[in-house]
Amino acid sequence: AWIRCNKIGYIFQTFNLIDVMTALQNVMLPMTFQGASKADATARATAILERVGLGERLHHKPFELSGGQQQRCAIARALANTPDVILADEPTGNLDTKTGSEIINLLRSLNQEKGVTVICSTHDVKMLASSARVCWIRDGRIEKISSGEQFRVEEMAKDNLGR
Numbered sequence: 001a002w003i004r005c006n007k008i009g010y011i012f013q014t015f016n017l018i019d020v021m022t023a024l025q026n027v028m029l030p031m032t033f034q035g036a037s038k039a040d041a042t043a044r045a046t047a048i049l050e051r052v053g054l055g056e057r058l059h060h061k062p063f064e065l066s067g068g069q070q071q072r073c074a075i076a077r078a079l080a081n082t083p084d085v086i087l088a089d090e091p092t093g094n095l096d097t098k099t100g101s102e103i104i105n106l107l108r109s110l111n112q113e114k115g116v117t118v119i120c121s122t123h124d125v126k127m128l129a130s131s132a133r134v135c136w137i138r139d140g141r142i143e144k145i146s147s148g149e150q151f152r153v154e155e156m157a158k159d160n161l162g163r
Contacts, residue, residue, distance in 0.1 A: 005033050009078030011088040015070045017062040023049060023073045024058040030080040048076045052106060068099040075103060079110070086110070088120040092127055104130050129155065 017026050031041035052072040092100035110116040131148040
């Protein structure tokens with residue numbers, strides 16, 4: 001439980017936000033379990049929500065947020081305890097193209113700036129192309145491992161053959 005609380009952040013495909021809590025309260029919740037004071041948790045959660053573009057939606061409940069905003073709130077909650085590892089299940093699956101790209105850039109910047117490892121299951125080609133490493137899994141077994149760069153080259157080759 002300590003490792004889950006302090007070292008791992010989870011981004012769920014279905015958000016898993018608590019309906020009766022505001023965006024701010026949803027992001028503060030993991031901090032409460034970690035033992036943060038209310039003032040510290042409020043300040044940190046506000047900063048995280050601002051970073052994901054929800055600074056003006058702090059006091060909105062999930063049903064008052066769009067799908068993309070709910071996903072960004074779920075991502076903010078995953079970042080609440082400054083995890084070393086983020087496990088993400090289709091983090092861009094419910095987002096429009098622009099917001100999806102913003103989330104990919106946010107996760108990439110967390111990796112580059114803070115050394116956060118992001119492990120993601122996805123079908124999003126843009127996310128695959130921006131990944132450092134892509135593990136292809138079929139029927140529960142690793143089929144191949146490539147880099148995002150190799151994936152981009154292969155996709156460009158497919159596009160060129162199709163034209």
